[in-house]
Amino acid sequence: MFARQLSRFDRAIVEIERALSASLDAKPEAQRPSPAAGIADAPLDENQRRHAAGLMRVNHTGEVCAQALYSGQAAVARDEDTRAQLLHAAAEETDHLAWCGERLDALASRPSLLNPLWYAGSFAIGAVAALIDDKVSLGFVVETERQVEAHLGEHLEKLPEADAASRAVVAQMQADEARHGAMAKAAGGIELPPPIPALMRFASGVMKAVAYRI
Ligand SMILES: [Fe+2]
Numbered sequence: 001m002f003a004r005q006l007s008r009f010d011r012a013i014v015e016i017e018r019a020l021s022a023s024l025d026a027k028p029e030a031q032r033p034s035p036a037a038g039i040a041d042a043p044l045d046e047n048q049r050r051h052a053a054g055l056m057r058v059n060h061t062g063e064v065c066a067q068a069l070y071s072g073q074a075a076v077a078r079d080e081d082t083r084a085q086l087l088h089a090a091a092e093e094t095d096h097l098a099w100c101g102e103r104l105d106a107l108a109s110r111p112s113l114l115n116p117l118w119y120a121g122s123f124a125i126g127a128v129a130a131l132i133d134d135k136v137s138l139g140f141v142v143e144t145e146r147q148v149e150a151h152l153g154e155h156l157e158k159l160p161e162a163d164a165a166s167r168a169v170v171a172q173m174q175a176d177e178a179r180h181g182a183m184a185k186a187a188g189g190i191e192l193p194p195p196i197p198a199l200m201r202f203a204s205g206v207m208k209a210v211a212y213r214i
Pocket residue numbers: 063066093096173177
C-alpha cells in the first residue's frame with residue numbers, strides 16, 4: 001500500500017515538473033534539430049515581424065496545450081501501453097515547443113504570458129477524457145491532431161513569404177501532427193461524436209485569438 005502511495009506521489013511530482021517546464025520554459029531541449037536551422041532570417045518589416053511573431057506565439061501555446069493534454073491523459077490512462085504512447089507523443093511535442101520558442105526569440109518576441117493557464121486547462125481536459133475511457137482519450141488525440149494539422153496549414157498561408165525559417169518549422173510540425181493522429185487512430189482512438197469536435201474548435205479558437213496578442 002505504501003509503495004502504491006509513493007508511486008502516485010512520484011507521479012504527481014513528475015507531472016508538476018512537466019507542467020512547470022512546459023508552461024514556463026519556452027525552449028526545452030529538442031531531440032531533433034530545428035527545421036529552421038541553416039535558414040537565414042530574412043529582413044521583415046515591423047508589421048510582418050509582429051504578425052509572424054503572433055502566429056508563432058499561437059503555435060508555441062498550442063504545443064504547451066498538446067503537452068498538457070497528453071500528460072493529463074497519461075496521468076489517468078488505465079492501460080500501460082496507452083500511457084506509454086501518450087507520454088511518447090508528449091515528448092515529441094517537446095521538439096515543436098523548442099522550435100517555436102527559438103522562432104519567437106529570432107522574431108524578437110516572447111511566449112504567451114498565459115501559458116500556465118492554458119496548461120492547467122488542457123491538462124484537466126485530457127484527464128477528464130481519459131477518465132471516460134482510453135479509446136475516447138485516443139480519440140481526443142485523433143481529433144486534436146486533425147484540427148492542429150488544419151490550423152498549421154492555415155498558418156502556412158498566413159506567414160509572411162519571406163519568413164522561410166518559421167515556415168519550415170510549421171511545415172515539419174504539420175507532418176508530425178498528421179503522424180501522431182494516425183498513430184492514435186491505429187491504437188484504437190474512436191471518432192468523437194458531435195458536438196465535441198465543434199467545442200474543441202471553439203476552445204482552440206479562443207486560445208488562438210488570445211495567444212496571438214498576449
Ligand atoms: Fe506539436
